């Protein structure tokens with residue numbers, strides 16, 4: 001669905017955008033990424049909740065705890081699944097952007113490299129959001145509590161001032177970053193931050209499982 | 217030889233003692249009946265055996281192994297069914313068993329075997345959330361029996377079944393040690409039910425073990441202590457009442 005955003009936006013207002021001299025990838029990201037990223041993150045939050053709900057709904061999680069598997073293994077499996085889904089979604093979005101470039105910026109090609117890098121960058125930055133939303137989903141037995149918490153966090157992320165580096169490190173805020181608008185050294189900072197955050201969230205999940213086990 | 221032994225096993229919830237220093241001895245190859253009124257601590261004890269609940273103090277050994285070091289080993293060898301059945305509602309009965317089969321690394325035909333034994337083979341393509349209570353219960357039983365584990369822990373397995381289901385399940389449990397060469401720990405509220413299945417029993421009340429031994433032991437014991445002994449159910453009720461009275465006067 002998020003892939004349609006640039007297409008629709010272009011279809012309605014293409015004169016404004018094609019008129020400017022900047023790179024089409026740059027223009028398209030600038031104009032559409034806020035909305036696309038929000039849809040992506042909301043999708044991730046929703047999927048995380050639904051996935052964990054199927055564990056909690058008929059107490060399947062109890063059965064799993066009585067089998068020789070580790071609960072953390074389940075968490076990683078689900079993370080892998082959602083990350084795969086994100087890849088698919090981003091790929092579709094990339095197709096949307098390619099379509100826009102091809103259709104409206106006829107004379108202005110040769111940006112495929114930049115486009116590819118942008119989407120890989122978004123892919124890396126969305127990983128902490130995936131892990132964090134699964135963490136939230138696994139923390140609450142009730143799907144609606146988890147969904148509510150997740151959505152509130154997403155809206156908080158959209159309201160954070162974009163200029164502040166520290167604030168934009170919030171897991172749900174990171175996918176809103178745009179590759180072409182970020183300075184080279186900041187790009188590596190963001191990627192390092194994404195990796196560190198992922199590790200921290202995974203440790204938090206381990207602690208959650210452990211604490212829950214001890215308190216039962 | 218005992219396959220499960222506990223030593224002063226205790227579980228305390230925020231000042232309330234659910235299981236209080238019990239010493240169980242569950243012989244290998246037997247059906248062991250675990251008996252007690254509501255809230256006696258039967259499920260809590262079984263959950264401790266499965267690592268779902270951490271003991272506050274005391275310890276237990278299952279087949280020479282203990283938690284948390286041998287968690288995987290113990291769970292591989294134990295089929296279990298605790299309180300209400302636990303399953304994925306949006307999958308069919310067959311798919312539910314298939315997940316368990318894959319986790320346990322069992323051959324493919326074990327799924328059909330388990331469905332057959334518990335009598336839900338004809339409903340295997342139906343979503344588990346659309347099962348009736350008794351069918352869910354049977355699915356839970358199937359998920360415990362799959363792969364014929366050497367130890368079975370069944371918490372009130374006949375709960376919610378129709379009379380013929382109760383009868384079948386009792387007969388099944390009775391026959392398990394011979395058929396699958398396994399040990400069964402089964403809980404119930406009713407001595408009359410346990411009487412039909414178990415070789416040895418343990419009676420629990422308010423987290424304390426009132427009696428442990430064979431049914432004959434119980435009869436002899438009852439006669440000695442002046443409890444009614446012609447009907448074992450009466451013996452059980454009298455024992456529990458007496459214990460409750462003592463508890464009250466103690467407080």
Ligand SMILES: Nc1ncnc2c1ncn2[C@@H]1O[C@H](COP(=O)(O)OP(=O)(O)OP(=O)(O)O)[C@@H](O)[C@H]1O
Nearest residue numbers: 216229234252253254255256257258259260261405
């Ligand atoms: N998570 C918990 N927190 C606090 N108390 C608990 C918890 N789980 C169980 N208890 C208490 O422990 C006691 C024993 O519960 P348990 O479920 O073991 O009883 P039971 O013998 O299985 O009873 P029933 O026959 O009704 O299934 C009860 O008084 C119960 O209220």
Ligand SMILES: [Mg+2]
Nearest residue numbers: 258259299371
């Ligand atoms: Mg119980």
